[in-house]
Amino acid sequence: MLSAALHSEHGEVGAVYLTRAEIAARVDALGAEIAADYAGLDPLLVAPLKSSVVFLADLTRALPIPHTLDVVELARYTGEGDGGVRLLKDVDTSLEDRHVVLVEDVVDTGLTLHFLCRTLGLRNPASLAAVTLLDRPYRRLVDEIPLRYVGFTVPDELFAGYGLGLDERWRALPDLHVVVGKELPKAATEAA
Numbered sequence: 001m002l003s004a005a006l007h008s009e010h011g012e013v014g015a016v017y018l019t020r021a022e023i024a025a026r027v028d029a030l031g032a033e034i035a036a037d038y039a040g041l042d043p044l045l046v047a048p049l050k051s052s053v054v055f056l057a058d059l060t061r062a063l064p065i066p067h068t069l070d071v072v073e074l075a076r077y078t079g080e081g082d083g084g085v086r087l088l089k090d091v092d093t094s095l096e097d098r099h100v101v102l103v104e105d106v107v108d109t110g111l112t113l114h115f116l117c118r119t120l121g122l123r124n125p126a127s128l129a130a131v132t133l134l135d136r137p138y139r140r141l142v143d144e145i146p147l148r149y150v151g152f153t154v155p156d157e158l159f160a161g162y163g164l165g166l167d168e169r170w171r172a173l174p175d176l177h178v179v180v181g182k183e184l185p186k187a188a189t190e191a192a
Contacts, residue, residue, distance in 0.1 A: 012181055013160045013161070013166065013173070013177045013178075013179060014178045014179065014180035015177065017175075017177060017178050018176040020162075020174040020175050023058075023151075023175075023176065024058070026133075026152065027059055027062050028062045030131060030151060031061075031063045031064070032062075032064075033149055034131065035063055037148075038099055038101070040065075041099045042098075043065075043098075043100070044070060044093060044095070044098045044099065044101070045060065045067055045068070045103050046069075046070045046072060046091055046100055046101070046103065047069075047070075047072075047102070047103035047104070048071070048073065049071050049074075049089070050165070050171070051105040051106070051164050051165065052103050052104055052105040052163065055105055055162070055163055056069065056071075059103060070093045071089070071091075072091055073087075073088040074086065074087060074088060074115070074116075091120070095120055095124065096123060096124045097124065098126060099127045100127065101129050101130065102116055102129070102130040102131070104130060104131070104132040104133070105132070105133050105134065105163055105164060106133070106134040106136070106164070107132040107134070107136070107145070108139045109140060109142065110141055110142035113130055113132075113142075113145045117144075129148040130147045130148060130149070131147075131149035131150075131151075132149070132150055133151040133162075134159070135147070135151075135153050136153070136155075137153065157179070158178070158179035159176050160173065160176075160179050161175050162175065162176045164176070
């Protein structure tokens, strides 16, 4: 049971939505799917910091084929209200002729994933696909995204744990919890 200490001015961490066992089983299944599709291709997994790091770490261990990892860091433009995204840290690896799999924690509106696809697609990868732990397809503002692998389709709730934070806290919780007392913004972009 969670202690009363899991509160913040923006909400509190509530009940478990997905247990660590449910998440682990699904991540293992995603690893098997990706391995089957990319056998012999040495895919490059690219994840945005910070929320995707836990998912990336578990997915790389579940992927029984040779592959490499890289990360990007993104930020939302402030003051514009249009969900603009900018790149703070680029990949260190050349994408030319590589099979790139973008590893996202949550795909919501699709704006962040669309930005990544446009940006990295200019580097001439052999292919570009995406995997997400959590998906909210009913909130999509952009349909042209190569989302091939989905862990769980989730409701309109905010979550904390398993890498997802609330006020930069509780990312280390092993289960995924519902955040109580805070709603998703109406035209939200994915959390960075």
